[in-house]
Amino acid sequence: MKPHISTKNLSVWYGEHHVLNNISIDIPDKKITVIIGPSGCGKTTLLKSFNRLIELQDGVKISGKVLLDGEDIYDPSCDITHLRKKMGLLFQKPQVLPMSIYENVAYGLRIHGTKDKEELDYSVEHYLKEASLWNEVKDRLNTSAWKLSIGQQQRLCLARGMAIEPEVILGDEPTAALDPISAERIEQRFLGLKNKYSIVLVTHILRQARRLADYVIFLYFGNLIEHGPAEAVFNHPKDPRTQAYIDGRFFEEHTS
Amino acid sequence: MNYSKLDSRKIKDIFAKRAMFFLCLCILSLTLFIAVGLWHKSAAIFSLVSLKSVIFSTAWRPFSGQFGLGGFIIGTFWVTAIAMLISIPLSVLTAIYLSEYAGRRLRNISEPIIDLLAGISPVVYGVWGVIAIVPLVRNWLMPFFSRRLPFFPFASDNFTGFSVLSAGIVLAVMTFPIIISISKEALKTVPLEIREASLALGATKWQTIKYAVLKKAWPGIIAAVILGLSRAFGETMAVLMVAGCAIGVIPKSIFDAGYPLPALIANTYGEMMSVPLYDAAILLAAFMLLTVTTLFNVIGWGVLLHIHAKES
Numbered sequence: 001m002k003p004h005i006s007t008k009n010l011s012v013w014y015g016e017h018h019v020l021n022n023i024s025i026d027i028p029d030k031k032i033t034v035i036i037g038p039s040g041c042g043k044t045t046l047l048k049s050f051n052r053l054i055e056l057q058d059g060v061k062i063s064g065k066v067l068l069d070g071e072d073i074y075d076p077s078c079d080i081t082h083l084r085k086k087m088g089l090l091f092q093k094p095q096v097l098p099m100s101i102y103e104n105v106a107y108g109l110r111i112h113g114t115k116d117k118e119e120l121d122y123s124v125e126h127y128l129k130e131a132s133l134w135n136e137v138k139d140r141l142n143t144s145a146w147k148l149s150i151g152q153q154q155r156l157c158l159a160r161g162m163a164i165e166p167e168v169i170l171g172d173e174p175t176a177a178l179d180p181i182s183a184e185r186i187e188q189r190f191l192g193l194k195n196k197y198s199i200v201l202v203t204h205i206l207r208q209a210r211r212l213a214d215y216v217i218f219l220y221f222g223n224l225i226e227h228g229p230a231e232a233v234f235n236h237p238k239d240p241r242t243q244a245y246i247d248g249r250f251f252e253e254h255t256s
Numbered sequence: 257m258n259y260s261k262l263d264s265r266k267i268k269d270i271f272a273k274r275a276m277f278f279l280c281l282c283i284l285s286l287t288l289f290i291a292v293g294l295w296h297k298s299a300a301i302f303s304l305v306s307l308k309s310v311i312f313s314t315a316w317r318p319f320s321g322q323f324g325l326g327g328f329i330i331g332t333f334w335v336t337a338i339a340m341l342i343s344i345p346l347s348v349l350t351a352i353y354l355s356e357y358a359g360r361r362l363r364n365i366s367e368p369i370i371d372l373l374a375g376i377s378p379v380v381y382g383v384w385g386v387i388a389i390v391p392l393v394r395n396w397l398m399p400f401f402s403r404r405l406p407f408f409p410f411a412s413d414n415f416t417g418f419s420v421l422s423a424g425i426v427l428a429v430m431t432f433p434i435i436i437s438i439s440k441e442a443l444k445t446v447p448l449e450i451r452e453a454s455l456a457l458g459a460t461k462w463q464t465i466k467y468a469v470l471k472k473a474w475p476g477i478i479a480a481v482i483l484g485l486s487r488a489f490g491e492t493m494a495v496l497m498v499a500g501c502a503i504g505v506i507p508k509s510i511f512d513a514g515y516p517l518p519a520l521i522a523n524t525y526g527e528m529m530s531v532p533l534y535d536a537a538i539l540l541a542a543f544m545l546l547t548v549t550t551l552f553n554v555i556g557w558g559v560l561l562h563i564h565a566k567e568s
Binding site for chain 2: 051053056058059081082083084085087088089091093095096097098099107108111112157160161164
């Protein structure tokens with residue numbers, strides 16, 4: 001199995017706070033990888049370290065490597081806008097930009113230099129269809145994206161992310177703010193898209209992880225506890241802490 | 257026993273509340289009293305001339321009963337426009353830099369410095385204008401521009417340096433703090449997630465600011481500009497010291513002297529009061545100033561309150 005993203009001894013600090021501790025993992029190509037773990041264990045930080053969005057935090061310190069297709073993305077020669085173009089990111093709360101539905105999808109294309117109206121029209125329609133939103137919005141493409149429901153906004157964000165033709169889709173609890181039906185539609189889209197993209201999701205809904213995951217990473221307070229194919233991690237976890245988390249039990253941290 | 261104790265406490269509470277409400281009302285109604293008083297005192301001038309002629313006529317000959325404030329209004333317009341032309345780009349770009357690009361340390365250092373700028377007394381700005389800006393205009397800008405670009409708005413034969421440009425530059429510096437700090441507040445209300453969403457698509461920082469951040473922040477920035485404008489419009493002391501203030505001169509160039517309304521009021525009210533209706537004309541100028549600055553302030557704060565209401 002060829003890894004798409006790899007981290008090598010990745011550690012992250014926010015000021016004095018040590019958020020990720022020496023993480024080394026491989027994210028498989030064209031699969032859904034799900035990062036699970038309790039809140040505040042560094043899941044989002046790990047996800048945002050893949051497209052260097054953590055650098056927006058004040059006082060962040062990073063050591064170790066993150067490799068995308070074998071290239072170190074924290075190398076000074078790496079073009080950050082180019083890197084981010086390879087990754088679509090979905091947030092917990094959909095973040096539509098303050099512009100129309102059409103412009104939201106066209107935004108990524110425009111900033112990367114597409115000016116041709118026909119090409120933009122085509123892409124907007126194509127990716128709205130990919131995100132299964134086209135039928136709901138095709139008559140009001142020029143209205144403000146704020147007016148959509150939360151579920152529609154999240155699918156719009158998905159369309160916007162796909163429109164820049166990324167290789168990877170990152171999702172930070174992308175269904176957390178949605179109602180069950182909207183959440184299911186997003187999940188369906190992920191299953192439908194995994195042949196084209198490597199998808200990495202953060203979730204703390206275990207049932208969602210079971211439904212979607214091909215590969216699972218379990219983080220616990222900044223440490224990598226266990227990772228492997230979903231089947232193995234969910235059914236035969238090696239670490240008692242993973243077992244406890246999957247069973248929904250509390251467990252005492254062993255203090256040595 | 258117990259009851260009566262409670263009652264006296266209650267009475268004190270009610271009394272304190274009422275008393276404070278009354279004091280509050282006094283201060284609020286003061287604004288109204290000023291406006292009504294100014295209007296009442298200045299209305300006498302309309303027995304002689306119409307409002308239209310006061311505003312549009314540039315003939316200021318109090319001894320022969322001509323009270324055209326037009327020249328002073330034009331002077332005010334010149335200095336305010338020059339101040340805004342200089343101040344808006346500088347302040348807004350500074351605000352953008354400080355809020356979007358600057359590191360935490362620079363932000364922490366710059367904030368008190370900008371606040372300090374706001375606290376300096378206008379007369380100090382005036383002195384600074386006389387000893388620094390006026391010579392700069394007289395010795396460098398005026399000879400350079402009016403010789404090389406001898407047309408509007410540069411051509412001038414005023415070689416003193418006391419000019420609407422000097423006043424505009426001083427005023428621009430005086431409006432920096434208000435425009436910078438309110439623009440910064442407006443940029444701060446734009447959620448970090450909007451920036452993240454744009455950056456995550458591979459946008460550069462400048463693209464993110466231009467297309468996403470400013471799109472949300474512009475009403476607040478407009479409000480900042482309006483409040484800065486209002487400050488520039490009403491500023492008196494510093495302008496009076498550097499603008500030249502020659503009666504009868506209508507500025508046709510940035511290097512000409514001008515005589516803005518507030519300077520007129522400060523310079524001449526209390527003198528020449530024996531001239532009939534002179535005080536009424538000056539008070540009308542004051543009333544106009546009050547009306548316009550109040551209007552600007554209401555619009556500016558209205559926009560800001562509207563933004564805050566939408567945020568919460």
